[in-house]
Each structure stands twice: as C-alpha cells, then as structure tokens.
Amino acid sequence: MTQPVTSDKSTALNELYCRITQIAEAMGGRAFPIKSSLSFPGATVSAPRFEDVPALHVDMPNDFQVEFVPSYPLSFPSDLSMRAKRIHGGLRKSDWHFNFAPDGWRRTQALLSDDEIRVCLTPERPRSASY
Secondary structure: OOOOHHHHHHHHHHHHHHHHHHHHHHOOOEEEEEEEEEEOOHHHOOOOOEEEEEEEEEEEOOOEEEEEEEOOOOOOOOOOEEEEEEEEOOEEOOOEEEEEEOOEEEOOOOEOOHHHHHHHOOOOOOOOOOO
16 A cells, blocks of 8 residues: 555655754754645635645754745645745845655755755855864
C-alpha cells in the first residue's frame, strides 16, 4: 500500500524542520513548530478554502526571526515547495524559497547544504564565521 502524497510531503517537511532546528540551536537560536493556515489558489476552488499546514518558527539572536511555511496546502496537487520569511528588527528581509526534489531539498541546482541553512538563519551573510 502506498502512502498518500500528503503524508510524503509531511515527512519531507518534518525532516527539513528537524535539520533547521538542530542548526538554529547550535547557532544560539530556538525553533518551535507552529500551524499556518494556507488558502488554495483561487482558480482551483469554487469557494475560498483553507488548510492548516505544519510550519516552523525560528527565533535567532539579535532580534532575527525566520518562519518556514509551505507554499501551498499539502493536499494541493503540486510539487512541495516552501518559503522562508526572514524578519530582522521587525523589518522584512529577502524571502528564501526551497523546493523538494526526489533526491532532497534544494534552493538552487544543488542539494540544500547546512551552510545554506546557516546563511538563511543569519540577517546578513556571515563574513568568516565557522560553525
């Protein structure tokens, strides 16, 4: 018996959230799971429809926060992608986008590295930090 797609997406998100949590804690931050309500794209439903999805909120030192949220409801028939909303001192920084491929999470052509996650969890690109 195969698992439903939603379950596969939840597993992929959970694995990434665990990775982000470990890295954030090693950097002096704190991560905790939250729920986020996402709407289905208007062209796909006749009436507004929402779905709660698992998300991750990360508080980092120096008043920096990152919220990791899937781009679409998990039951929506699309590839799994997510957005990292980055906020420093109450001001929105550039959002990051991640896509889940058959071989794992990606931000660019290459697999998502722990170093990329560290940069995402930093308000500015670290100059010569060693983690």
